[in-house]
Amino acid sequence: MGTKSRKSIYGSSTRASAERAKEARSEADKLACDAWNQRMLGYKGPAQPSPTLGDALNAGYGYLEVRCLGCDTHQTVALDIVRRAKSTPIHELERYMRCKDCSQVRGYPFKRSHLVALRATKISASDPPMTWFPGER
Ligand SMILES: [Zn+2]
Numbered sequence: 001m002g003t004k005s006r007k008s009i010y011g012s013s014t015r016a017s018a019e020r021a022k023e024a025r026s027e028a029d030k031l032a033c034d035a036w037n038q039r040m041l042g043y044k045g046p047a048q049p050s051p052t053l054g055d056a057l058n059a060g061y062g063y064l065e066v067r068c069l070g071c072d073t074h075q076t077v078a079l080d081i082v083r084r085a086k087s088t089p090i091h092e093l094e095r096y097m098r099c100k101d102c103s104q105v106r107g108y109p110f111k112r113s114h115l116v117a118l119r120a121t122k123i124s125a126s127d128p129p130m131t132w133f134p135g136e137r
Pocket of ligand 1: 068069071073099100101102103
């Protein structure tokens, strides 16, 4: 039996620290996203500053809910398919959002939209769009 290598002595605690750092990061990202959601839903903005695309994905928010100002429908955009750098702030995406229906009706890309909030899931019957709180207009 020789002396134990540093790796085997400290290995597990290094791994534990790395693991904790990873957890702390996603916790921090989650809190940043929650704070942004609360600001958007409770005060309707300002959208700036906002978490980044990468932060949102890391926090488990895979979707962004957007309201089209043309037809007033809510749509979700999957953040993992957005072709932007992961360091792009969420609010930067607002001007790239394009409503399919309105673009078709108008014959040009209709890009007037309003960011609603980050979501973990898509809009569906069992998981309806978020509404402003407190209360609708
Ligand atoms: Zn529209």
